[in-house]
Amino acid sequence: MKKKTLVIGASLKEERYSNIAIKRLRTFNHPVKAFGLKSGRVEDVTIDTELIDYDTIDSVTLYLNPKRQQDYYNYIISLNPRRVIFNPGTENPEFYQLLRDNNIEFEVACTLVLLGTNQY
Secondary structure (H helix, E strand, O other): OOOOEEEEOOOOOOOOHHHHHHHHHHHOOOOEEEEOOOOEEEOOEEEEOOOOOOOOOOEEEEOOOHHHHHHHHHHHHHHOOOEEEEOOOOOOHHHHHHHHHOOOEEEEOOHHHHHHOOOO
16 A cells, blocks of 8 residues: 655755655655755655645654754644654654644654565
């Protein structure tokens, strides 16, 4: 099943994990939306610099440190995704509790590993 995914913290730099994740998600034919500080494209995915009220986001995968996530708590919760993935370095117990309070699942995992092991 294809899972529409929003990558938050998307980067145009090819060596960044968010950039690699966008490419890998597309390799597996998952629809991808991306939000970052600089607009541009990663393959066929446009990186938006404004918060958009996307429809039917299954998964949000985070590439922001916990302090920077705070500005996006309400936005992510408003999207009502099925789950939020906290990639290495993004672990955030404060946000876990907010997600629990809003009945949104979360995983502390690496998107790239989940994809590579067929667990995405």
